C-alpha cells in the first residue's frame with residue numbers, strides 16, 4: 001500500500017491515516033508530495049496528485065489497483081482490510097459513537113481549523129489568545145471538542161476516546177496539535193488526553209518527521225514570516 005500525503009508540518013488530513021497505519025504497525029510506503037500554493041497548472045502538487053486522483057487532494061491510499069481518497073473512506077477501508085486490529089471499537093454502540101464523532105470532525109470545527117491552521121513546529125500562544133478573544137466561533141469549537149472528549153473518555157474509561165487508540169483518536173490528533181501550537185486553554189483532563197495522544201507511537205513518529213522537515217510555506221503561514 002502507498003499513502004500519498006502532504007507536508008507533515010502542515011497537512012492535518014494526511015496526518016490521520018498515516019498515524020493510524022503507524023500506530024497499528026500496518027506496513028505501507030509513504031509518498032510525500034510537497035505542498036505548494038495549489039494554483040492551477042503551475043502547481044507541481046496538483047500535477048502529481050492528478051495522476052492518482054481527480055480530487056487533487058491528499059491523503060490518498062493506493063492498494064494495488066484500488067485508489068481510496070478522502071480520510072473517512074481510507075479509515076473505513078483500513079478497518080475492513082485489517083479486522084484483526086480494533087481500528088473501530090468492537091462494540092456496535094461504541095462503534096456508532098466513534099463514527100459520529102469522526103463524522104462531526106470531518107465536516108465541522110471549521111472556525112478552529114481556519115483560524116488555527118496546523119503548524120506542528122510553531123508555538124503561537126499569543127495568536128491563540130487573540131483568536132480566542134476575537135472569534136466566538138473558535139471558543140465554541142474549543143468548548144465542543146472538550147465536551148466531546150470528556151464524554152467519550154468518561155464512557156470508555158480511557159485512556160483513549162473509546163478505550164484503546166483508534167480511528168477517533170487519529171481523527172482528533174490534529175486538533176490536539178492545534179491546541180498545543182496555539183496554547184489554547186483547556187481543562188487538566190483534556191490536557192492529559194492531549195499528552196497521551198502525543199505520546200502514542202504513531203503521533204510521536206509523525207511529530208518527529210514534521211519537526212525534521214524544516215520547510216516554510218508562506219501561504220500556509222498566516223501568522224509567521226519565517227521559521228525563526
Ligand SMILES: N[C@@H](CCC(=O)N[C@@H](CS)C(=O)NCC(=O)O)C(=O)O
Pocket residue numbers: 006010011012013014038056057058059069070071072
Ligand atoms: N475531505 C478531504 C480533505 C482533504 C484535504 O483538503 N487535503 C488538503 C491537505 S490537508 C489538500 O490536499 N489540499 C489541496 C487543495 O486544497 O488544493 C479528506 O478528508 O481527505
